[in-house]
Amino acid sequence: MAPITNGRLIFKEAPGPDEYPIPGKTTAYDESKTIDLENVALNGGFLVKVLVLSIDPFLRGRMSVPKGLEKLYPPALKPGEPLQNSGIGIVLRSEHTSVKQGDHVYGRISFEQYLIFPNLNGIEVLKNEANIPISNYLGVAGSPGLTAYAAWKEFIKPKGNEVVYVSTGAGPVGSTVAQLAKRDGLKVIASAGSDEKVKFMQEIGVDVPFNYKTTDIKEILAKEGGIDIYWDNVGGETLDAAIDASHPNARILACGMISGYNSPDSLAIKNIFQIIPKSITIHGFNVPALAPKYIAEFRKEVPGLIAHGELKVLEHITKGLDKAGHALLDVLTGKNIGKSILIVAEA
Ligand SMILES: NC(=O)c1ccc[n+]([C@@H]2O[C@H](COP(=O)([O-])OP(=O)(O)OC[C@H]3O[C@@H](n4cnc5c(N)ncnc54)[C@H](OP(=O)(O)O)[C@@H]3O)[C@@H](O)[C@H]2O)c1
Numbered sequence: 001m002a003p004i005t006n007g008r009l010i011f012k013e014a015p016g017p018d019e020y021p022i023p024g025k026t027t028a029y030d031e032s033k034t035i036d037l038e039n040v041a042l043n044g045g046f047l048v049k050v051l052v053l054s055i056d057p058f059l060r061g062r063m064s065v066p067k068g069l070e071k072l073y074p075p076a077l078k079p080g081e082p083l084q085n086s087g088i089g090i091v092l093r094s095e096h097t098s099v100k101q102g103d104h105v106y107g108r109i110s111f112e113q114y115l116i117f118p119n120l121n122g123i124e125v126l127k128n129e130a131n132i133p134i135s136n137y138l139g140v141a142g143s144p145g146l147t148a149y150a151a152w153k154e155f156i157k158p159k160g161n162e163v164v165y166v167s168t169g170a171g172p173v174g175s176t177v178a179q180l181a182k183r184d185g186l187k188v189i190a191s192a193g194s195d196e197k198v199k200f201m202q203e204i205g206v207d208v209p210f211n212y213k214t215t216d217i218k219e220i221l222a223k224e225g226g227i228d229i230y231w232d233n234v235g236g237e238t239l240d241a242a243i244d245a246s247h248p249n250a251r252i253l254a255c256g257m258i259s260g261y262n263s264p265d266s267l268a269i270k271n272i273f274q275i276i277p278k279s280i281t282i283h284g285f286n287v288p289a290l291a292p293k294y295i296a297e298f299r300k301e302v303p304g305l306i307a308h309g310e311l312k313v314l315e316h317i318t319k320g321l322d323k324a325g326h327a328l329l330d331v332l333t334g335k336n337i338g339k340s341i342l343i344v345a346e347a
Pocket of ligand 1: 233335
């Protein structure tokens with residue numbers, strides 16, 4: 001077989017701190033590489049055809065590391081490097097004793113159509129015993145779901161009759177939090193940026209779903225009598241409104257601050273003083289630190305809940321590696337309705 005194009009989505013240049021990543025300027029689709037799938041040397045490793053990639057807000061932080069976090073974040077991508085994120089591929093050929101042709105492999109994957117892995121460092125064979133769509137392992141059954149599951153268990157410790165407010169309630173993290181909270185018997189208020197997202201939040205059992213672009217957050221939280229827990233995915237004005245609506249001894253889970261990823265100045269808040277007289281606890285966390293403690297129980301429980309319809313999943317599909325830059329911009333501007341999945345190739 002003659003060599004074929006091995007397309008890649010490469011990082012070109014960092015957007016400014018208050019700029020969005022622009023497809024074609026920040027990233028570019030490159031077709032300059034080729035690969036001979038039958039004859040390329042594996043040297044004991046295995047050849048993978050990439051099937052699906054996760055498009056996460058986190059990718060923004062790989063392009064320019066937020067100020068002050070240089071030692072805590074992975075280093076920024078270098079111009080000319082392909083982007084990297086969670087993904088799943090299928091093994092085309094293998095010389096590795098633990099990997100066979102036809103296996104699905106899951107882990108950190110470069111944004112390329114075909115990849116050779118020398119070993120299983122950073123990648124593992126996906127078992128999928130629950131027999132759910134493999135793309136779910138990039139969303140509710142993957143890192144975003146683990147984020148919700150692990151931090152909910154580690155920090156929230158819900159008591160009956162409590163009220164939780166969740167922002168980005170239609171995304172993979174927020175919708176998992178909302179569903180875990182319902183399973184624990186809490187009243188759930190959740191916001192998202194479109195009526196279609198509100199409809200999905202209704203479907204997953206959110207008691208008070210609302211569109212924060214057309215409804216005042218402060219008014220809703222006051223009307224519902226305030227909150228005991230706030231799961232923060234956006235920061236800024238939303239966090240400010242949640243602090244204001246918090247009851248004494250409320251807990252705030254600082255999971256993400258997406259409203260500031262492309263405009264850091266908008267993260268300023270006015271109500272911070274209230275955390276003292278209200279004895280509010282704020283927990284920040286990073287999922288890799290919690291993963292070792294929760295990954296086994298998460299894998300045992302969550303794919304099965306999805307398979308039985310007890311955890312609902314919504315995916316937003318974009319097709320084609322050349323569209324990955326557009327898919328990221330969509331996530332950062334709220335156009336994704338559910339977990340953003342990039343289909344690179346059909347199996
Ligand atoms: N701490 C950790 O370890 C960890 C791990 C994974 C994810 N996270 C964070 O969790 C959050 C949710 O992640 P996800 O993967 O579930 O993302 P997601 O919900 O699929 O996508 C991000 C959503 O953020 C909302 N958004 C974008 N710009 C916004 C703005 N200016 N103001 C308010 N909302 C805005 C949009 O929804 P709307 O239409 O609702 O605005 C968008 O759809 C992110 O902040 C992410 O960085 C943290």
